[in-house]
Amino acid sequence: MSLEFGSGRPFVVASKMLRAAISKIKSRIGGGGSSFINPDDYNVVKEGRAEILFPKAETVFYNPVQQFNRDLSVCCIKAWDNLYGNPARNGKNGRRNGRKRPTCSDEDATSSGKRRKLKNNAVEPSAAEGAAAPYMKILEALSATGLRAIRYAHEIPHVKQIVANDLLPDAVESIRRNAEFNKVDHIVTPNLDDANVLMYRAKAENTKYHVIDLDPYGTVTPFVDAALQSIEEDGLMLVTCTDLSVLAGNGYPEKCFALYGGVNMASHESSHESALRLVLNLLNQSAAKYRKSVEPLLSLSIDFYVRVFVKVRTSPIEVKNLQSKTMITYHCSQCGSYHNQPLGRATERVSSKQKKSVKYSVAQGPPVDSKCKFCSGTYHLAGPMYGAPLHNKEFIEEVLRINREEHTDDVYGTRKRIEGMLTLAKNELCDSPFYFSPNHISSVLKLQVPPLKRIVAGLGSLGYNCSLTHAQPSSLKTDAPWEAIWHVMKESDHAGKKDLAKMNPNSTGFRILANEPQWLPDSHREALAKLSFEPNEQSGQLEKLRKLKIVRYQENPTKNWGPKARPNAPSK
Numbered sequence: 190m191s192l193e194f195g196s197g198r199p200f201v202v203a204s205k206m207l208r209a210a211i212s213k214i215k216s217r218i219g220g221g222g223s224s225f226i227n228p229d230d231y232n233v234v235k236e237g238r239a240e241i242l243f244p245k246a247e248t249v250f251y252n253p254v255q256q257f258n259r260d261l262s263v264c265c266i267k268a269w270d271n272l273y274g275n276p277a278r279n280g281k282n283g284r285r286n287g288r289k290r291p292t293c294s295d296e297d298a299t300s301s302g303k304r305r306k307l308k309n310n311a312v313e314p315s316a317a318e319g320a321a322a323p324y325m326k327i328l329e330a331l332s333a334t335g336l337r338a339i340r341y342a343h344e345i346p347h348v349k350q351i352v353a354n355d356l357l358p359d360a361v362e363s364i365r366r367n368a369e370f371n372k373v374d375h376i377v378t379p380n381l382d383d384a385n386v387l388m389y390r391a392k393a394e395n396t397k398y399h400v401i402d403l404d405p406y407g408t409v410t411p412f413v414d415a416a417l418q419s420i421e422e423d424g425l426m427l428v429t430c431t432d433l434s435v436l437a438g439n440g441y442p443e444k445c446f447a448l449y450g451g452v453n454m455a456s457h458e459s460s461h462e463s464a465l466r467l468v469l470n471l472l473n474q475s476a477a478k479y480r481k482s483v484e485p486l487l488s489l490s491i492d493f494y495v496r497v498f499v500k501v502r503t504s505p506i507e508v509k510n511l512q513s514k515t516m517i518t519y520h521c522s523q524c525g526s527y528h529n530q531p532l533g534r535a536t537e538r539v540s541s542k543q544k545k546s547v548k549y550s551v552a553q554g555p556p557v558d559s560k561c562k563f564c565s566g567t568y569h570l571a572g573p574m575y576g577a578p579l580h581n582k583e584f585i586e587e588v589l590r591i592n593r594e595e596h597t598d599d600v601y602g603t604r605k606r607i608e609g610m611l612t613l614a615k616n617e618l619c620d621s622p623f624y625f626s627p628n629h630i631s632s633v634l635k636l637q638v639p640p641l642k643r644i645v646a647g648l649g650s651l652g653y654n655c656s657l658t659h660a661q662p663s664s665l666k667t668d669a670p671w672e673a674i675w676h677v678m679k680e681s682d683h684a685g686k687k688d689l690a691k692m693n694p695n696s697t698g699f700r701i702l703a704n705e706p707q708w709l710p711d712s713h714r715e716a717l718a719k720l721s722f723e724p725n726e727q728s729g730q731l732e733k734l735r736k737l738k739i740v741r742y743q744e745n746p747t748k749n750w751g752p753k754a755r756p757n758a759p760s761k
């Protein structure tokens with residue numbers, strides 16, 4: 190039972206303090222189901238503001254490498270709370286009174302329909318904000334030790350209850366013990382259940398969650414339907430998938446299709462971005478049948494897994510747009526060029542009375558011939574997958590602000606990496622799925638590898654935009670067509686014109702260069718005449734980002750770093 194003293198901030202603080210004190214006394218006297226805990230009987234791990242007791246024989250899952258995931262999740266839930274979460278601040282159901290939400294492409298995400306940003310970029314508190322009462326109900330559906338739930342209880346404001354659930358009795362005992370040891374058992378409720386049973390029950394009882402965190406072994410697929418049905422309007426879902434051999438590997442196209450409803454870009458450099466798009470496709474397709482839409486706030490490919498942060502809301506109109514936001518991709522198995530094909534068209538029309546409407550129609554295609562026009566290679570088909578922006582810039586900015594202004598290195602060990610990875614994500618071209626690496630293209634065309642900034646300057650001089658990607662180092666996203674990419678890469682070679690006579694006529698590179706008059710007829714060459722490799726705005730932006738000395742990888746990876754296997758059953 191929770192104690193309510195009122196809604197003003199002093200009362201909330203008093204309520205929290207009193208509940209913590211009662212919990213402390215209960216754990217000292219061993220009453221109310223509590224037991225005496227002797228920390229010497231356990232290994233103690235400190236992460237964030239939590240201290241977790243592990244049985245000396247490891248029977249419950251803990252992976253220290255996932256600290257990045259947990260640090261980032263704390264930032265993201267706080268950002269969601271500030272921007273969309275608190276119903277008292279944002280109107281009924283947390284909605285922003287029907288105002289248009291900014292998208293990834295919004296240059297100044299602070300300009301429309303939101304609370305003002307302050308000088309230091311913090312979101313302006315509303316009148317009600319200072320007095321915000323704990324309201325947030327979080328479900329950690331697959332909790333293991335309870336570490337994540339306990340960190341959320343310590344580190345996230347406005348949390349009223351966190352249900353930390355696991356299927357294993359040992360895990361639930363660990364959650365109970367650790368919640369008590371950390372004095373957050375007034376917030377963290379341990380629960381023993383199959384996650385799906387728990388979530389469908391929440392739906393049936395109408396006790397939905399504002400935030401649902403799904404962090405399974407392998408794929409999230411079995412938990413998606415129940416989570417979508419037991420989340421509050423505008424709720425935040427945090428989703429991990431660690432089965433990258435399926436989502437991004439070469440071996441299991443049929444398994445990828447069965448689990449995610451789409452095929453990945455096997456053997457292609459962009460396979461980690463296609464993994465993200467497949468997970469977003471799964472979420473959106475599953476949501477659509479309940480007239481719900483899933484908006485990606487932040488979608489990251491990290492080490493050996495993907496993690497997406499999405500906002501879920503009932504929106505029949507957005508569901509109508511899903512067809513045109515879904516695509517298949519043709520990618521050449523030889524040269525790697527790719528071409529995206531949306532599955533539908535949504536065309537905005539304005540009537541003579543200035544009334545806007547959208548016409549939905551079938552897509553036209555295919556965008557390619559049966560053989561690649563550059564190298565005559567065979568196309569492989571990937572998708573269907575999500576084709577719209579992967580991130581919401583407003584959200585990333587708020588996460589970065591929290592990471593910079595509210596968190597410190599001693600508590601958040603992966604703070605610099607969060608800054609690095611999210612800065613890259615924020616600056617990604619949002620309407621240009623996938624990327625290429627000049628390294629790869631150079632190996633195809635047998636060129637010296639040019640500096641990244643030279644290629645960006647070249648494409649920029651032709652009027653195209655470029656960005657880095659968080660998903661792979663030294664790779665570029667661009668809105669340039671492949672004709673321009675091949676041409677700029679070829680011309681970038683300091684060694685000058687390639688001597689075709691010296692190339693293997695069976696090689697992919699030879700075919701691309703020999704076929705040039707076909708794929709780049711004279712009539713199109715005029716547009717490329719202004720090519721220059723002098724620094725320009727595009728290359729300047731890239732250099733500025735690279736100078737930030739971005740930390741993208743896990744610092745100090747440990748021995749046997751990577752996804753961790755399930756723990757063994759305890760020896761009896």
Ligand SMILES: C[S@@+](CC[C@H](N)C(=O)[O-])C[C@H]1O[C@@H](n2cnc3c(N)ncnc32)[C@H](O)[C@@H]1O
Pocket residue numbers: 250251252255259330331332333334336337354355356357360382383384385404405406
């Ligand atoms: C990868 S671990 C979770 C790690 C945890 N979220 C963290 O941050 O440390 C996955 C957990 O899911 C639990 N699990 C697997 N299937 C489940 C199910 N159907 N219902 C509930 N828990 C389940 C396992 O027992 C395991 O403890």
Ligand SMILES: [Zn+2]
Pocket residue numbers: 521522523524525526561562563564565566
């Ligand atoms: Zn090709």
